[in-house]
Amino acid sequence: MAFNMASKTMIYEPKTYDHLLGTPGFSDQLLKNHFALYQGYVKNINTLVEECEALMKEGKGGIPAYAELTRRFGWEFNGMRLHELYFGNMSKSSAALAEDTPLVQDLRRIYGTFENWEKDFRAVAAMRGIGWAILYHDHESKELFNVWVNEHDVGHLAGAAPLLVLDVFEHAYTLDYGLKKADYIEAFMKAVDWGAVESRFAKP
Numbered sequence: 263m264a265f266n267m268a269s270k271t272m273i274y275e276p277k278t279y280d281h282l283l284g285t286p287g288f289s290d291q292l293l294k295n296h297f298a299l300y301q302g303y304v305k306n307i308n309t310l311v312e313e314c315e316a317l318m319k320e321g322k323g324g325i326p327a328y329a330e331l332t333r334r335f336g337w338e339f340n341g342m343r344l345h346e347l348y349f350g351n352m353s354k355s356s357a358a359l360a361e362d363t364p365l366v367q368d369l370r371r372i373y374g375t376f377e378n379w380e381k382d383f384r385a386v387a388a389m390r391g392i393g394w395a396i397l398y399h400d401h402e403s404k405e406l407f408n409v410w411v412n413e414h415d416v417g418h419l420a421g422a423a424p425l426l427v428l429d430v431f432e433h434a435y436t437l438d439y440g441l442k443k444a445d446y447i448e449a450f451m452k453a454v455d456w457g458a459v460e461s462r463f464a465k466p
Contacts, residue, residue, distance in 0.1 A: 276304040277346055285354035287449025292437045299433060300345040306338045340414035344394055347427040351462075353455035360456075365425070365463045372406050380451070383408045387428050387447050393417070397426040399463055425462045426454065 283290045310331055317328045373379035386408045387395035394411040400422040411417040435446035
């Protein structure tokens, strides 16, 4: 994390996802709680940036406090961005993914069928633990991977683009589903905005 001490402190603004209220399979209370948690990550990012910039201005970039704040930055930043990707690939009026899209064609090339890919993605999401299930596109190899990301920061594929992001922290589903994670995954798959996922795949 680098800071230009001549510039103003960067400020991140939380995005609004109220349009997801009413999504089948997700109670409004669950979603509102989740939105509030996401907003907390945005607030923490701004606080970390301000505190690190203040330490740099005081010439304290070499002290342990600066190092620990800097280490924390990636965790908080990923917590913010992953939630934005998660909410951003959901819709309360989701439509099925078209059969002839470039993404479906690549999923079939790699997994044999779309159903094989989905079965694998659901298996990754159902793993024990808290974290994220992410469909990644590696531009270098042209491959697609279903990946488990522990917490927010361990397991990401360097240089690969996240296409479909599923939050499998307990706060994402226990209010509505208790320990029935599979039912939550089912509800999520029905709420996927495949247009948003395709648009991420199309980016260079």
